[in-house]
Amino acid sequence: MTAQPAYAVQRKKRKKSLLTDLAKNPWLYIMMIPGIVYFAVFKYLPMWGLIIGFEDYVPYTGPIKSTFVGLYWFRMFFSTPMWLNYLGNTLILSFMSIILTFPAPIILALLLNEIRNMQFKRISQTLLYMPHFISIVIVVSITYVIFGADGIVYKLTQKILGHSIDYLGDPGVFRWMIVGQSIWKETGWGTIIFLAALTNVDTQLYEASMIDGANRMQRLWHITLPAIRSTIVLMLVLRMGSVLDTGYEHLILMSNSLNRSVSLTLDVFVYQNGIKGAQYSYTTAVGLMKSLVSVMMVLTSNKIAHVLGEEGLF
Amino acid sequence: MKKILSLALALILALSVMSFVAAEGKEEITLNVMLPDFNSDKDWVTFEDGNPILQAIYEATGVKLNITWVADAAYGEKTSLTVADPANMPEVMVMQGVRDAIMISTARAGAFWDLTDYIYDAEEYPNLAEGAKSTYDNIAIDGRLYGIYRARAYARAGIYYRNDYAEAAGITEVPTNVEEFKELCFAIAEKGDAYVINMCKYVAGTIGITPVMHGAPYQYGVTEDGTIYPAFEDEKFQEGLDFLRDLYAAGGIDPNFMTIESGVWNDAERSNPPKAIMRLDCLDNGYRYQEWLETNMGADPEAPIVTLLTALPDDEGNIQIWPQNIGASGEVCVCKTVSEEKLPAVLKFLDWLNSAEGQTTLTCGVEGKNYWIHSDGYRYAYPEGEKENQETYTNYNSTTVHSLNQLGMNVGGDKTPPTATTLLRSWYNQNLIDNAKDVISNPCFTLDSATNVLLGTTINTAVEDAQVQYIAGKIDLEGLQAVYADWHAQGGDKILAEYQEAYDAIH
Numbered sequence: 001m002t003a004q005p006a007y008a009v010q011r012k013k014r015k016k017s018l019l020t021d022l023a024k025n026p027w028l029y030i031m032m033i034p035g036i037v038y039f040a041v042f043k044y045l046p047m048w049g050l051i052i053g054f055e056d057y058v059p060y061t062g063p064i065k066s067t068f069v070g071l072y073w074f075r076m077f078f079s080t081p082m083w084l085n086y087l088g089n090t091l092i093l094s095f096m097s098i099i100l101t102f103p104a105p106i107i108l109a110l111l112l113n114e115i116r117n118m119q120f121k122r123i124s125q126t127l128l129y130m131p132h133f134i135s136i137v138i139v140v141s142i143t144y145v146i147f148g149a150d151g152i153v154y155k156l157t158q159k160i161l162g163h164s165i166d167y168l169g170d171p172g173v174f175r176w177m178i179v180g181q182s183i184w185k186e187t188g189w190g191t192i193i194f195l196a197a198l199t200n201v202d203t204q205l206y207e208a209s210m211i212d213g214a215n216r217m218q219r220l221w222h223i224t225l226p227a228i229r230s231t232i233v234l235m236l237v238l239r240m241g242s243v244l245d246t247g248y249e250h251l252i253l254m255s256n257s258l259n260r261s262v263s264l265t266l267d268v269f270v271y272q273n274g275i276k277g278a279q280y281s282y283t284t285a286v287g288l289m290k291s292l293v294s295v296m297m298v299l300t301s302n303k304i305a306h307v308l309g310e311e312g313l314f
Numbered sequence: 315m316k317k318i319l320s321l322a323l324a325l326i327l328a329l330s331v332m333s334f335v336a337a338e339g340k341e342e343i344t345l346n347v348m349l350p351d352f353n354s355d356k357d358w359v360t361f362e363d364g365n366p367i368l369q370a371i372y373e374a375t376g377v378k379l380n381i382t383w384v385a386d387a388a389y390g391e392k393t394s395l396t397v398a399d400p401a402n403m404p405e406v407m408v409m410q411g412v413r414d415a416i417m418i419s420t421a422r423a424g425a426f427w428d429l430t431d432y433i434y435d436a437e438e439y440p441n442l443a444e445g446a447k448s449t450y451d452n453i454a455i456d457g458r459l460y461g462i463y464r465a466r467a468y469a470r471a472g473i474y475y476r477n478d479y480a481e482a483a484g485i486t487e488v489p490t491n492v493e494e495f496k497e498l499c500f501a502i503a504e505k506g507d508a509y510v511i512n513m514c515k516y517v518a519g520t521i522g523i524t525p526v527m528h529g530a531p532y533q534y535g536v537t538e539d540g541t542i543y544p545a546f547e548d549e550k551f552q553e554g555l556d557f558l559r560d561l562y563a564a565g566g567i568d569p570n571f572m573t574i575e576s577g578v579w580n581d582a583e584r585s586n587p588p589k590a591i592m593r594l595d596c597l598d599n600g601y602r603y604q605e606w607l608e609t610n611m612g613a614d615p616e617a618p619i620v621t622l623l624t625a626l627p628d629d630e631g632n633i634q635i636w637p638q639n640i641g642a643s644g645e646v647c648v649c650k651t652v653s654e655e656k657l658p659a660v661l662k663f664l665d666w667l668n669s670a671e672g673q674t675t676l677t678c679g680v681e682g683k684n685y686w687i688h689s690d691g692y693r694y695a696y697p698e699g700e701k702e703n704q705e706t707y708t709n710y711n712s713t714t715v716h717s718l719n720q721l722g723m724n725v726g727g728d729k730t731p732p733t734a735t736t737l738l739r740s741w742y743n744q745n746l747i748d749n750a751k752d753v754i755s756n757p758c759f760t761l762d763s764a765t766n767v768l769l770g771t772t773i774n775t776a777v778e779d780a781q782v783q784y785i786a787g788k789i790d791l792e793g794l795q796a797v798y799a800d801w802h803a804q805g806g807d808k809i810l811a812e813y814q815e816a817y818d819a820i821h
Contacts, residue, residue, distance in 0.1 A: 059398035060423040080769065081804050149570040168573040256515055257572045257782035260775065277771055278394055278416040
């Protein structure tokens with residue numbers, strides 16, 4: 001706590017003049033340049049492309065000369081009855097994956113943290129990171145082999161239940177399969193940030209609580225979790241920003257004639273009609289709308305974080 | 315191997331020296347061309363490196379081809395990027411979808427030369443004028459031609475099946491009508507040695523062929539009083555679907571066909587024993603299947619165990635064949651990067667590509683280097699008596715001929731020297747000629763509907779999905795009709811109205 005006022009004073013000083021600070025720490029600013037260039041070139045410049053969402057864009061004519069049509073494409077999208085279906089699919093899948101995949105790496109990190117045998121811990125960590133490096137195409141292929149009609153899981157369920165579940169076709173199973181694959185692939189990798197946060201927990205607190213007679217569960221609940229609370233909230237806020245990003249390659253790979261009613265999300269729609277169907281204006285408008293909703297989600301969740309007394313994102 | 319290579323290299327060198335002599339006197343032009351690449355795993359020998367085919371083309375026409383290859387899978391995306399940069403567009407490019415949004419909007423924006431007044435000029439361009447007017451009409455945009463179509467056989471679609479399995483099921487005669495064909499299917503299904511129809515995720519072939527065979531229109535129908543309606547609302551279409559549904563229920567179709575990728579479609583039939591023994595698809599796959607059986611299973615080439623079947627009369631005696639295509643697969647467009655002065659020379663060159671000499675050079679290569687005429691009078695890809703070295707020659711061809719045939723238009727038909735043919739191959743070739751008259755077409759193909767461009771794919775996919783679910787017994791007729799009603803509500807009615815308006819304007 002004693003460091004806080006000193007820091008605040010320093011900050012006030014620095015705010016005084018950018019120039020003096022620049023002269024004082026030129027290297028720090030030079031080191032910032034690549035980052036600024038990256039964001040300018042890859043994040044801000046492409047935003048000009050959004051203009052085609054308000055035009056009847058013809059690639060040959062170019063974005064500058066194409067006819068301006070205002071909000072035509074937005075109205076177009078909302079006038080088709082399908083949009084509710086797309087939005088519904090997107091939201092359901094997103095919230096399912098937040099609720100189910102978000103806590104998974106935290107739980108796993110806590111479990112790993114309790115392992116006392118270092119060698120065992122290292123080996124299991126390495127094994128857990130592995131699926132992250134497997135391409136989603138391979139993951140889906142493996143799923144097809146295991147859950148397909150000749151697969152071991154399919155046949156096992158047949159033996160146990162007497163009838164089998166159509167894992168790859170049944171629309172009711174589809175979302176669980178998607179979430180399951182994501183959990184299998186990303187949970188191990190997701191533990192890294194939480195494990196890093198766990199190393200910062202002051203071990204003296206554990207010792208003190210042990211003397212006071214706290215058991216493992218109590219230590220977990222009263223020391224470990226509160227210590228990584230801000231990390232969890234920060235990660236959750238970040239995750240909220242991409243809540244509508246369902247991605248398309250995973251869904252397209254898993255979709256077929258039987259489950260398309262639940263696998264068509266906004267991202268899949270944009271890919272199929274924009275990239276494949278060359279309807280750039282229409283799909284840019286849809287993509288832009290999706291981004292606006294995402295921004296609102298980040299702002300709201302950030303606000304909630306502040307209300308809960310956490311630092312949040314900004 | 316080395317010897318052949320050095321010999322070939324020496325020949326190329328000698329020829330390239332000669333070619334510069336030969337090309338003198340002709341107007342020399344360089345032409346930038348963009349083509350889809352089906353051999354992207356193989357190297358490409360450029361003009362400068364002495365590609366014998368490009369050298370031969372240069373010798374004959376004075377045109378130096380500079381080719382940009384784009385992997386076929388990425389060609390659609392690359393097309394959009396290419397036309398978005400008008401100054402750097404190639405001079406000649408292949409557009410793959412003649413009615414795709416990108417083709418229509420780009421042509422209307424004026425990116426391609428309007429060739430309407432040149433193509434029918436039989437005096438200047440005799441080979442281009444040979445093209446079929448009906449196919450030219452199919453690729454016209456607002457009544458104007460912005461390219462030369464790449465001809466494809468109309469009557470490719472049909473049925474092929476293993477007749478040894480049919481015989482085992484007690485049917486020795488080849489079906490002569492749709493009714494007998496259905497009996498055959500159910501007989502094989504009952505015998506249960508294998509699935510009957512080999513189906514996969516790609517269902518457009520099977521769901522296309524079956525209803526059309528039963529007498530349904532293709533995609534859209536027109537009633538006697540001139541009203542346009544979607545094909546799936548025709549009762550004959552329902553008959554076709556019901557047949558597939560019944561066959562599925564009888565165990566004649568792999569219950570999980572909708573999760574089988576089209577990339578492994580062949581595996582179900584090309585295995586021992588086969589999982590499925592019949593397919594409704596392009597018939598050229600049928601003779602390839604027989605050839606596979608000959609190579610891998612020791613099948614007798616003189617008595618094929620694969621039977622090709624098409625043009626079956628329905629209950630009323632009418633014969634209808636599903637159009638696998640519109641008589642064309644994409645078109646070759648001349649971009650505005652070609653100046654008005656250069657245009658006649660470019661068209662002269664495209665005309666030449668449609669001549670016998672041009673076709674042969676482009677698709678077969680140079681005689682004595684890429685192909686050989688043997689003493690039996692047929693064209694082979696290896697010199698006589700060197701069958702064992704076939705692979706060396708094939709490899710050489712894939713780096714020199716590569717995917718040059720993608721620039722081939724062949725509007726006047728195939729004029730290349732004939733290859734030796736099998737029983738099934740000659741049957742197939744004859745079928746293309748005999749049965750072309752029975753191929754039906756989509757009456758709305760050339761009509762404009764903005765809604766169809768925007769929503770067509772989405773709502774049609776929903777209908778196709780429902781049909782698959784109906785075949786697989788996941789939904790009943792009521793469920794299917796609910797999806798049809800949705801189709802109308804979600805844009806189908808608008809599409810029909812737009813088509814109707816365009817249709818009435820012509821008729």
